Amino acid sequence: MLAAFLAASVRLAVPIAFAALGGVIAERSGVYNVGLEGMMLSGAFGAAVGAYATGSPIGGLFVGVISGMLAGFILAILAVSFRVNQLVAGIAVNLVCAGLTAFLARAVFGLSGAHMSVPGFGPVNLPGLSGLPVVGPAFFIQDPLVYLLVVLMLGVTFVLFRTQAGLNLRATGENPRAADSAGVGVFHVRYLALMVSGGFAALGGCHLVLSQVYVFTEQMSAGKGFIALAAIILGRWHPVWAVAAALFFGVCDAAQLRLQFSIPDIPYQIFQILPFAAAIVALVWIVGSVNQPEAAGKPYEREER
C-alpha cells in the first residue's frame, strides 16, 4: 500500500523533476524559463511522433528531446538575442508549442487516430535493490527514465559545481559583465543552457508519453511545467533540492488521486487543486530565505554603458 503510493508519487513527480532540472540550468545561466510547459509539451509530441515512426521508444526519446531543444532555441532567440522580456518570451513559447502541437498532432495522427497508442518503456527491476521491502517496489521497479533522471540530476550537480563549464554558467547568471570580461561567451552559454533546458523539459514530456499513457493528447502537460517553476524556487536553484521539491509535488498529486477514489462523495475536482495550491503555499512559505541567481531575468546587452 505504502510502496504503491510512493511508486505513484515518483511516477507523477518525474515530469516535474525533469522540467525543474531544466529550469535550474536556465535560471543559473540568468534566463527565466517560463516556457518549460511548452517545451514539455513539444517533448511529448516529439516522443509520440518518434515512437510512432520508428516503432521504438528510443526513437521517441530522441525526437522528443530534439523537439524540446528546438523550443529552447526559439526561447533563446527571443530572450537572449532579441532581449524580449524573458517572461513574455516564455509565454510566447508556451502558446506556440500548444498551438503547433495541437495542429501537427491532427496532421500526423489524424482526428480519428488521436488516441493511437505508441510503444513505450516498461518497468525495469534493479537486481538486488528491487527485493527490498517498501523501498524496493517504490523506487527500484521503475521505468528507465526514472533512473535516467537520477543520473542526470547527479550529472547536472557535478557539472554545475565541479567543472569549469558549470562555473562559466553560474558566472553568466550571477554577473554576466564580469563573466564577459573574463572571456566567457555570455550569449553562447545562455543559448546552450536554454537548449539543454528545453531538452530536459522535453524528457519530462517523453516520460508522460513513453512511460505513463502511451498516447499524445493536446495540452497533456496540464500545468506540470508551471509547477516545475515553483519547484525550482523551492529547491533554491539546486538540482538535487529541485528534484526533491518535484517529488513533494508528486506526493501531493498521488495523494489527490488516492483521495478521489477513497472519498467518492466529494467531487474529485476539489482534490485536483491540491498540487497547485501546494505550489503556491510553498512559494509563500519559502520566500525571503532564497537567493536567486543575481542576473536572472535581465537581458544582457554587451554595448551598454
Place this chain on the structure above:
Amino acid sequence: MPRLVDVIVKLRTVWATLLALALGGILILASGADPLAAYGALFHGAFFDYWGLSSTLVKASPILLAALAVIVPLRAGLYNIGGEGQIYIGGLFATLAGLSLPPLHPVPGIALVVLAAMAGGALWAAVAGLLKAFRGINEVIVTLLMNFIAIHIVSYAVSGPLLAEGAPYPYSEELPAWLRLPILMPQSDAHAGILFGLAFSVFIAFYFTRTSHGLALDIIGRNPKAAQYAGLSVRRDMVIAMMAGGALAGLAGGLEVIGLKYRLFHLFSPGYGFDGIVVAFMAEANPLLAPVAAFFLSGLKAGSNIMQRAAGVDGTIVEAIRGLVVMFVAAGLAWKFHGSSVYAFLQARRKAANHPIGAADP
C-alpha cells in the same frame, strides 16, 4: 513630416501579424491544402457574413475584456497571466449572484450581477497582487498556478453544489430570463457584452492619460523606485492595478454567463484569458488599440471553423498562428530602434519588471 521609416516602424505589429499568417500559410500548404483558399474562407466567414460576424462579436466580448485585464496591470509593470482563472471566478460569482437575486428590474439586476463578477475576479487577482507587493513573489507564477485552481473550483461547483437537477453534463441551473443581456444582431448570439469592453477601453485610456492616479500607475510601471521616492504608495497601487485587471477579466466571465450561456458550465472559457494576452501585445498595451486587435483575433477564431468546413484545414491552425503572433510581435517590439517611443516604452516596462519592490524576485 513623418518619415517612411517611422511609419514602417510604427506598423511593425502589423508586419509581425502578417508574418505569423504567412508562416501559418506554409503550415496549411504542408498539410496539403491551399493557403489562399483557406484564408479566404476564414476571413470571409469571420467578417463578411452575418452569422460569422455575430460569432466574431460573441468571441470579441470576453477577449477584449481579457486584454484590458492584461493591459491595466502591465501599465503598472505587472504581468497578469491569470485572466483565464479570473474569468472562471467571475463567471462563478455572477452565477451565484444571479441565482440568489430576488426578482428585480433588469437594469439593477444586471448591474448587481456584473458587480459580483467584477468583485470575484478582483478578489482572485488580489492574491497575486498582495503576494507580489508584500512578499515579492513573482506574479507570473502565482497567476499561472491560480488559473488551474479556478478552473477546478468551477468544475467542482457545477458538478457538486450548483449542479442543475437532472443535468446530463456538469452545469448549473439556468439564470432568470430577465437577467439576460440584450442581443445586438437579431436571431444571433451576438450579445451586448462587447459594449462593456468598448466602454472600458475608452474609460481606461482616459484614466491613464487624464487622471493623476492613472499617471501614478504609469510612473510605477516605468520606474517603481523613482515612484517610491516621489512618495507614491507603490505597493498599494500594485495591488489596485492587479485587482482592476482581475475585475475586468471577472466581468468577461460574468458576461459569458448572462450574455451567452445563461448557465455556468464547466470549462466554459476556451482560453479567452490567453487570447487576452495576445491581444494586449498586438495592441502594444494601448487600450484604444485593444478593440481592433480583439476584433481581429476573434475573427481568426470564429473563421477557423468555417475554414475547417470549406477548405478542410484543421481549425487548430489558428491556435498555432496565435502563438506565432505573440512571438513575432514581442520580438518586433523589443527590436532596437533608437528614438522610437514604442521601444522606450517597452524598455521601461522591462526595467520595471526586473527591479521589483521589496523581497527577492520571484
